[in-house]
Amino acid sequence: MPKTWRNHALLAYALAILAFLYLPLMILALYSFNESRINAVWSGFTVNWYASLFNNRRVLEALTNSLVVACISTVVSTVLGTTGAMALNRYKYRFKAAINGLLYLPILIPEIVMGLSLLVLFSQTAIPLGKVSLILAHITFCVSFVVITVNSRLEGMEAELEAAAADLYATPLQTFRYVTLPLAMPGIIAGALIAFTLSIDDFVISFFVAGPNSTTLPLYIYAMVKRGISPEINALSTLMMLTTVLLIILAHLLQGSPKKASPADE
Amino acid sequence: MKNGKFLIAPLLLWLGIFFAIPLLIVVVVSFAGRTPYGQVIFNWTLENYVRFFEPLYLSIFADTLWVAVLTTVFTIILGYPLAYYIAQLPKKWQQPGLILVMIPFWINFLIRSFAWVIILRSQGVLNTLLIKLGFITAPLQLLYNDTAVMVGMVYSLLPFMVLPIYVSLEQLDRRLLEAAYDLGATPFTAFRKITLPLTLSGISEGTILVFISSLGMFIVPEIMGGAKAALVGNLIQNQFLSARNWPFGSALSIVLAILSLVLITIYYKALAAGKGGGKDA
Numbered sequence: 001m002p003k004t005w006r007n008h009a010l011l012a013y014a015l016a017i018l019a020f021l022y023l024p025l026m027i028l029a030l031y032s033f034n035e036s037r038i039n040a041v042w043s044g045f046t047v048n049w050y051a052s053l054f055n056n057r058r059v060l061e062a063l064t065n066s067l068v069v070a071c072i073s074t075v076v077s078t079v080l081g082t083t084g085a086m087a088l089n090r091y092k093y094r095f096k097a098a099i100n101g102l103l104y105l106p107i108l109i110p111e112i113v114m115g116l117s118l119l120v121l122f123s124q125t126a127i128p129l130g131k132v133s134l135i136l137a138h139i140t141f142c143v144s145f146v147v148i149t150v151n152s153r154l155e156g157m158e159a160e161l162e163a164a165a166a167d168l169y170a171t172p173l174q175t176f177r178y179v180t181l182p183l184a185m186p187g188i189i190a191g192a193l194i195a196f197t198l199s200i201d202d203f204v205i206s207f208f209v210a211g212p213n214s215t216t217l218p219l220y221i222y223a224m225v226k227r228g229i230s231p232e233i234n235a236l237s238t239l240m241m242l243t244t245v246l247l248i249i250l251a252h253l254l255q256g257s258p259k260k261a262s263p264a265d266e
Numbered sequence: 267m268k269n270g271k272f273l274i275a276p277l278l279l280w281l282g283i284f285f286a287i288p289l290l291i292v293v294v295v296s297f298a299g300r301t302p303y304g305q306v307i308f309n310w311t312l313e314n315y316v317r318f319f320e321p322l323y324l325s326i327f328a329d330t331l332w333v334a335v336l337t338t339v340f341t342i343i344l345g346y347p348l349a350y351y352i353a354q355l356p357k358k359w360q361q362p363g364l365i366l367v368m369i370p371f372w373i374n375f376l377i378r379s380f381a382w383v384i385i386l387r388s389q390g391v392l393n394t395l396l397i398k399l400g401f402i403t404a405p406l407q408l409l410y411n412d413t414a415v416m417v418g419m420v421y422s423l424l425p426f427m428v429l430p431i432y433v434s435l436e437q438l439d440r441r442l443l444e445a446a447y448d449l450g451a452t453p454f455t456a457f458r459k460i461t462l463p464l465t466l467s468g469i470s471e472g473t474i475l476v477f478i479s480s481l482g483m484f485i486v487p488e489i490m491g492g493a494k495a496a497l498v499g500n501l502i503q504n505q506f507l508s509a510r511n512w513p514f515g516s517a518l519s520i521v522l523a524i525l526s527l528v529l530i531t532i533y534y535k536a537l538a539a540g541k542g543g544g545k546d547a
Contacts, residue, residue, distance in 0.1 A: 006453065010347060010350065010351050010354075011351065013347045013348070013351070014347065014348050014351035014352070017344055017345075017347070017348045017424075018348070018366060018367075020344070020421070020424075021366075021367070021370045021421075021424065021425075022370070024378070024381035024382055024384075024385055024421070025370065025373065025378070025381055027381065027384060027385060027391055028377070028380065028381040028384055031384060031391075038389060040384070040389055040390050040391045040393070040394040040395075041394055080276055080277050080280055081277065083273045083274070083276065083277065084273070084274050084276070084277030084278075086273065087270060087271065087272075087273035087274035087277075088274060090270065091270065091271045091274075093271075093274070099274075099278065102278060102281045102282065102285070102286060103281070105285070105527075106281065106285050108478075108526070108527065108530055109289075109523055109526065109527070110478070110479075110481065110482025110499075110519075110522055110523060110526055111482060112482050112484060112499050112502055112503065112519065112522075113289075113292075113482070113519045113522060113523045114285070114288075116292065116502065116506050116515065116516075116519055117285075117288035117289050117291065117292045117519075118284065118288050119506065120288060120291050120292055120295060120512065120516070121284070121287065121288035121291060124291060136284060137284070139280070139284070140280070140281070140284040140285055143277065143280065143281065144281075147277070197372065201372075201373075201374045203374065203375065203376050203485065204484070204485065207503075208506070208507075218374055218376055221374075221376055221377065221380070222376055225376070225380055225383070225489060229383065229384070229387065233380060234384070237374075237377040237380060237381075240373075240374060240377060241373050241374075241377060244372050244373050244374070245369055245372070245373075248368070248369065248372045249365070252365065252368075
């Protein structure tokens with residue numbers, strides 16, 4: 001008897017915490033459909049805020065900037081990260097501690113420190129603050145995450161497959177093309193999706209290194225929030241939340257697959 | 267691929283140029299002075315670090331530490347039972363449960379803070395509801411104060427606590443609990459003597475993640491805090507973008523970075539010294 005009582009209490013607690021996590025986001029989304037501009041009183045359903053979003057040139061500009069920066073940073077950080085992870089996985093390196101430091105410090109250090117250090121770098125060099133500086137910064141904070149994601153996939157792979165390919169007279173390039181790359185692909189795609197999400201979502205670092213003509217969506221939302229509350233912010237936030245959730249679920253599904261593929265280990 | 271070993275070079279070069287060198291420049295700038303117009307002049311000085319000890323800045327630092335401690339405590343109180351609940355679900359429900367906790371973690375801090383602005387502001391959801399229900403007649407000042415900042419911090423960082431605790435609970439050997447019950451332990455005793463000590467690694471990992479993230483946080487106080495709710499993150503941002511005192515801002519961020527890295531090192535040392543349960547989250 002006391003056991004079921006305890007279970008109910010625990011369930012109630014868990015549900016309450018989940019409500020704490022989700023209610024604010026749901027309210028945010030709900031009010032993007034509210035007619036009233038200033039009040040929290042529900043005055044009718046409308047999709048006007050979404051419509052005005054798509055007619056707002058500055059929003060579309062910010063969206064374009066975000067997409068351009070995210071696409072380029074994703075491609076470059078995925079290539080850099082994947083080659084790095086493959087090399088790390090295959091070869092022994094001296095100064096392993098220094099390499100690991102360089103790889104993991106960007107994740108461990110407070111974002112604000114990374115943002116301002118890049119600002120200092122760009123101001124000391126001839127790189128003006130704008131799309132280029134944004135892209136360089138985004139590649140830098142994305143690349144470590146790609147290395148980690150690809151590496152975890154590579155570690156789950158069996159080295160025997162590559163050895164078998166070599167035994168069957170595949171050239172190293174063929175082995176890479178037909179064995180290593182296809183096996184590593186889910187990890188690479190998951191890494192790319194994570195990089196894309198991180199880039200699209202980034203506020204802190206972009207805040208430091210963006211220029212006046214390279215406003216991204218999060219920077220635009222920040223400017224809107226500072227100017228005053230409007231349901232347009234709700235609408236834009238809701239769209240961004242949806243995009244994030246879809247990308248993360250996709251990355252998760254891809255990353256989850258290697259375990260199903262090889263039930264033998266563990 | 268004989269020269270495959272060099273495939274790592276582009277990655278290391280990139281991180282060297284865009285991560286290590288900028289950080290070194292910040293270290294150098296933190297020892298520099300500046301002209302009245304905000305120009306950095308390199309005249310090796312400790313004045314920026316000395317300035318850190320002025321009461322105003324020490325109190326901001328103390329506030330930041332205090333907020334970080336409170337945030338950590340609240341996320342443990344809220345997060346542990348949730349992680350416990352997910353860990354004791356049937357296997358096939360654990361993954362969806364975890365994803366439910368993970369999703370808010372991926373949503374932009376800015377958007378999550380803004381969601382609370384919608385709820386807490388004077389014409390916000392909560393005030394409107396309370397007035398409608400007749401509990402209050404005039405809106406309460408719920409936003410732009412220290413409590414609002416705490417709510418925002420706990421809300422933003424909770425998933426960081428739940429995940430590592432879940433991992434440690436998931437690795438817990440259930441047979442130990444059965445043995446304890448067989449020996450007549452009450453559920454509370456079993457929890458205190460077995461579950462809690464064995465999941466301490468998860469709690470401390472979550473503590474590190476939450477504590478460090480709240481030390482460097484500046485979005486939540488920026489969006490939800492009042493004029494005086496500045497934390498170190500806001501102070502640094504201010505030195506760089508408004509006050510244009512880069513040397514002082516650099517010194518502050520070096521202190522912040524060193525503090526964070528020291529905490530991480532202590533944690534990993536402690537983990538290595540212990541039995542090393544919950545090695546990867």
